[in-house]
Amino acid sequence: MTVAPETIRSPEFVPRATRLAQRPVKISALCELCHSRKAAVKRPKNLQKLCQLCFFNVFETEIHQTITNNNLYHRGEKLALGASGGKDSTVLAYVMKTLNDRYDYGLDLVLLSIDEGIVGYRDDSLATVKRNQVQYGLPLEIVSYKDLYNWTMDEIVTCCGIRNSCTYCGVLRRQALDRGALKLGINHVVTGHNADDMAETVLMNILRGDLARLEKSTAIITESAGSPVKRSKPFKFTYQKEIVLYAHFKKLDYFSTECTYAPEAFRGTARELMKQLEKSRSSTVIDIIYSGENLLLQPKRINKQKQFRKVKTIDKKTAENGQNNNKNREMEVLSDGSISLGHDRAKYKDGNKCLKCGYLSSNKICKACVLLQTLEKMKPKITIDNNISTDGAAKVLRSLETLSF
Amino acid sequence: MKVTVELLGGLHQIFTFGAKIVDVNVLEEAELGALVETLCLSLSSSFSNCSPSLADPVYRTSLARFVDCEHLQLTGEYKIIPGIMVLINDVDWELFDEEETVLHPNDVITFTSTLHGG
Ligand SMILES: [Zn+2]
Ligand SMILES: [Zn+2]
Numbered sequence: 001m002t003v004a005p006e007t008i009r010s011p012e013f014v015p016r017a018t019r020l021a022q023r024p025v026k027i028s029a030l031c032e033l034c035h036s037r038k039a040a041v042k043r044p045k046n047l048q049k050l051c052q053l054c055f056f057n058v059f060e061t062e063i064h065q066t067i068t069n070n071n072l073y074h075r076g077e078k079l080a081l082g083a084s085g086g087k088d089s090t091v092l093a094y095v096m097k098t099l100n101d102r103y104d105y106g107l108d109l110v111l112l113s114i115d116e117g118i119v120g121y122r123d124d125s126l127a128t129v130k131r132n133q134v135q136y137g138l139p140l141e142i143v144s145y146k147d148l149y150n151w152t153m154d155e156i157v158t159c160c161g162i163r164n165s166c167t168y169c170g171v172l173r174r175q176a177l178d179r180g181a182l183k184l185g186i187n188h189v190v191t192g193h194n195a196d197d198m199a200e201t202v203l204m205n206i207l208r209g210d211l212a213r214l215e216k217s218t219a220i221i222t223e224s225a226g227s228p229v230k231r232s233k234p235f236k237f238t239y240q241k242e243i244v245l246y247a248h249f250k251k252l253d254y255f256s257t258e259c260t261y262a263p264e265a266f267r268g269t270a271r272e273l274m275k276q277l278e279k280s281r282s283s284t285v286i287d288i289i290y291s292g293e294n295l296l297l298q299p300k301r302i303n304k305q306k307q308f309r310k311v312k313t314i315d316k317k318t319a320e321n322g323q324n325n326n327k328n329r330e331m332e333v334l335s336d337g338s339i340s341l342g343h344d345r346a347k348y349k350d351g352n353k354c355l356k357c358g359y360l361s362s363n364k365i366c367k368a369c370v371l372l373q374t375l376e377k378m379k380p381k382i383t384i385d386n387n388i389s390t391d392g393a394a395k396v397l398r399s400l401e402t403l404s405f
Numbered sequence: 406m407k408v409t410v411e412l413l414g415g416l417h418q419i420f421t422f423g424a425k426i427v428d429v430n431v432l433e434e435a436e437l438g439a440l441v442e443t444l445c446l447s448l449s450s451s452f453s454n455c456s457p458s459l460a461d462p463v464y465r466t467s468l469a470r471f472v473d474c475e476h477l478q479l480t481g482e483y484k485i486i487p488g489i490m491v492l493i494n495d496v497d498w499e500l501f502d503e504e505e506t507v508l509h510p511n512d513v514i515t516f517t518s519t520l521h522g523g
Contacts, residue, residue, distance in 0.1 A: 007429060007430045007443060007447070008422055008427050008428070008429050008430075008443070008444075008447050009427065009428055016513075029500060038496070039496070039500055040495060040496045040497060040500075041497050041500075042497050042499040042500050049500060087414075240519045240520075241490055241519055243519075244414070244490055244517060244519045245490070245497070248413075248492070248515075248517065249495070256413065256414045256415045256518070271488075271520070272487075275486075275487035275488065276487070278487070279487065
């Protein structure tokens, strides 16, 4: 069977509302709450059928309850809302603004956006955030990688290629919001992480045997001793599907593209597994989060109980040449994913500061600084090797990647 | 009969026609599954070798962003992957019969990716 070329074509311009008004009425159930309007949503959480208005109401009220039940914020607090222009953060900004006004939380909200410095990629999403700033009347602060790390993502990609740059991107991005907030004198970052994200992380940690990370991954608010920045996730119990539906029905202005840095393969598999489980058990997502919250590690006994996993560094050359003078050949991966270089591991626990940048770290030198040090070493070689401008390097490399895909 | 398809959340990038909104001709009383098949076949017709098979990794990779390729191989049915949300005239397709929903002229079918991009 072939498709005739005229089967799919661009429509003559008819406004969306008109198109929707033209179509015949399909029979669907009535809303289970108001019993008067046509249902538009089947909630993944409990399969309840709701009309648009009742859905908005339930969606917002549940988030309000999450915030008040957990005492996430206090009057007068200044919050940095992580803003990427994507759907989660756009809904976050809209809902936080709405609830702050409706229930008079008395919060001082600021949109905080990180500019990784990828020419031609961030432009569109930053433009979205700038429109959100106007639409929601919230102040916007943009902090760049250049400000924070003195490197743009384009420069990093030029230096070490797109594959390796994913490692950098992950580590640097995780810290960027915290560092950005500190720069602005704000010590509470709010992110749009949702229930699906959280269940996925719990599943991954369990499948990897990384139970030490469970506690942190299910916390609705994280506060480490000595850390100046709190993090909270008011969407902890909010399903991804409902966030997308909410943004769609409210016609929120968000930027959507396929993620530039595809998720690591393992996360992708965990996500698929979860989606499959969800098909046969709708409460899967909440169940996984609940399990994650209640799986508690026994308190560690000193030394003996502690498990260390030794991993070889990626430094293959050193290994191949049989050189064993490299002190970093074996690194210890700690439970929080950071790398320990020194031997005084007992001394460097949560609450210590990086000797280089002063940022909270469980090691002498934080992971970001370790990566940046490696980059600095590679830099001189690169400037001789290729003289091309680094502007847009990430984008060009990515386009090349898709071509060869 | 004519129905309108909206491809949101970056989904339009999968298809060669590139547009986010397209009109598609389907048979009278076609089910949504048939529409999905038409969209997928338009993807295949853009390949130079006239009938790409699922064994072709490039074709399969594109297709896998929209439909369940393993299911297609086993049953010949086009089934939307779980990460995509479908609305028919702005109503969740789970309130109808999903792929088996019978379409009417001028229906607006919205596909949007729920994955990616916080
Ligand atoms: Zn209702
Ligand atoms: Zn540091």
